[in-house]
Amino acid sequence: MSTITQKICLLGDFSVGKTSLVRRFIEDKFSDRYLSTVGVKVSRKLVEVKTEIETHQINLLIWDLEGNTKFKSIAPSYLKGASSSIIVGDLSRSDTLSNLTQHLRLFWEINPQGQVAVALNKADLIPPEKLAKLVENYQLDNFPRVIGVYTTSAKTGDRIEQMFEDIATVLIPARKP
């Protein structure tokens, strides 16, 4: 069994639910209160991934970054050295969704080899029949190194575990010959 540590960043506009996603993933808790993140909050979780050959332990160091607003952009230096990121949008605010590609670019500018998962969050606020349609507009599969687009909800916990697991899976280092 191998253990590696990897840095992973959450970025997206303010109040899209980055902190809530991390909180649900790590503590399995959710709160309706909005406490804007200042700077960075670093947390950690060990994820196990089984492959055909062996079990890998991936120690995810999760950097929950301050969301960007009209007046303040994300500090690129926080993104340095991240092997992957979760780009988060809020399904109930379309402007946060159209900003997704901008965040993707910023991340790739700094980590050209980085893997990305896209989280379309607050899926619980969208009527199920509208969800599929809405999501179809934001399929970012034409970008290489996008692991997947996930309709998450920090409130119900939907798809979050899955998303982190998938990220951990792609972070397993290639086996040395």
Add this chain to the structure above:
Amino acid sequence: MNEGCQNLSDLSNHKKLNSANLEQIKDLIEILVDEETLPDTDSESPSKPNSNLSRSAQPDLNFLESDSINQKEMATEQESKSEEAAKLLALTAIEEVQGIETEKAIPEDLADTVNNLIPLIVGLLEFKLDNSREGIIETVRPVLDRLIAERTLEDSPKMAAAIARILPAAIEDEIRLNPLSIARAIAPEIALSIREQILLDADAIPKTLGPEMGKAIKAQIESERDAMVDALYPVIGSTISKYMVEVVQDINSKIERTLSPEGIKRKFRAKVQGISEAELIFQESVGYRVRAIFLIDKDSGLIIQEIQIPGERHLDSEMLAGMLTAICSFANDCIASGSELDLVDYGDWQILLEVAGYCYLAVIVAGEPPRAFITKTRQVLGKIVMEHDKAIQNFNGNLADVPLGIKTKLEQLTETNQNKPQSSSPILLWLLIFVLGLVFVPWGISSYRARIAHRIEQASAIQLDAAPELSVYRLDPTVKQGKLIVRGRVPDNYLRDRAETILQEIAEKNQLEIDNQIVAVNVPVSPNLVTGEIQRLTNLFNQQPQVSIQTSYQPKTLNINGLVLDKSTRQSIGQAFQQIPGIEQIVFNLSEQLSIAKQRIYFKSGSSELNFADNFAKINAVKQLLQQHPQVHLQLVASNDTIGSYLINYKLNYERCQSVKTALVARGIQAARLINNCNSIRSANNQDPSRADWLKRYVRFEPFIPSNFK
């Protein structure tokens, strides 16, 4: 010509001459005269001494130009006087030789005559040498370049070989005579030729220049100190200023140590009033302690190597390194770009930060580390970076790839960390420390204890608060004389014991005894309080998506109705309600466990078509359950096999969920109750690899109850 000279010296050495010798001499003089510019005494006028040479040169140098001839003639006129003398000399010599021949003299006379002749011949030779060289040079100079050009065209290797021999000497000469013009001639090509040479052999130029570099820099500093300082400052400025600050501090503390008794008295008073100098000396006498050392990747904040001292509380190094890195990059971005954070100070602890290249070193120390220690950290980091820079630069989060040498080097920093101040301090200082010690050590110890006690109290309060059943009661932990005392009131003994077990752990860790002074007031439970608590818990549980319950309470009995979608939650619900005082019996009235979660609809490889024949029973069971429990909603979740690309599986998953959904909607289920959550793919790697592929392709159901249906 050389041969002629040789013969002559032979002659002068051997005085005995015979007629054969005489013949030789005669020949020699004739040759000289013939080669020389002497006129034929009969036909030529002596006023044109050089015409012979000019004529003989002309056929060869037919490109001679007329004005250069004029020039040459003018030059030769100036020398005509000395030529005249030479002519005379030559004529005399010939006459003498002819005289000898005709008189057929005896050998003795002959020798005498020859001896007389020798100076004449030598003079003649010398003249010829001087004069003809000048003449030849004069004649050839104007056409030399063309000569060389033609000759080079004809046979360039030979020409090159010929010139090569004299080239170094020629250049040397020219540099001596005319250094500026040589410099001008070579200058434009120097850069180019160095570049060429670097291309050919990258190491050669550094090897050649390297040894001279030090000298060059030194010389440059001597001649233009300010310019050099300006050039180097951005690189070493901050290091130097850091160093200077430390030196100044060092000097200050040395000055403080050599004080007059009055000064110490004053200081002492200042210290009694709580001024920081006291703390400084106090801390020095206490020493310092390394708690942990981290080598951290500068960009990502990942730990490359860590050392934590056993016996100290274990730090969550990864989070710490992450936050430290975030703080550093924040400081660098927003406060002082280009410089680095080098110290974080909190309470008794300091984090020393030393940055180098791709990594930085964070050393967590208690107390005030001496300057020597800080210098040592710098040296250790320097060594690590020198030896392992490649490994550090390529660090990818895998600790197994980190070279062992890094750890052994870092361990040097933990070795002699209990430094005491040097024993050479003056006696007065010791006296001062002693007096201060009398005052501050008890104070220090008690304040240290108070701080520890406070920390334990806080930790206890947080633990008590974190237990949901205790969080509503006010419990008050205090630490006193080796005991952890807890006071307060709770409704029953269960909660009293519960509080004790929670605190037990903290007490043991800090070697304290528990004194449980909580009073269990068996309050006759007010029905209001009980129903309030029941309502609170009911709401709490209903926030979970698997739970939808209603509760009703008659004294002593609680009825729970509704739906709980999984077993473990059902158990925890029971346990939670049991703890409310006043509830003695709980009657569950829940619908049976939903078996939906176990249903899986399998698919053919590459297909999203639902096989009704195979899945009829499953679909029907799901439908019935949904009809029975109108509040239950389903999430459809798909799993895929390992065949095909991400994109293909992604689409398949989505379509498979969609066909399950369509089938259920066709059977009268509202579409809104079915959420297609297949728009991301389940990584096949997470599935049991021993399973058959067909077992990996399925859609399953995750029941939940939305909050507005409760």
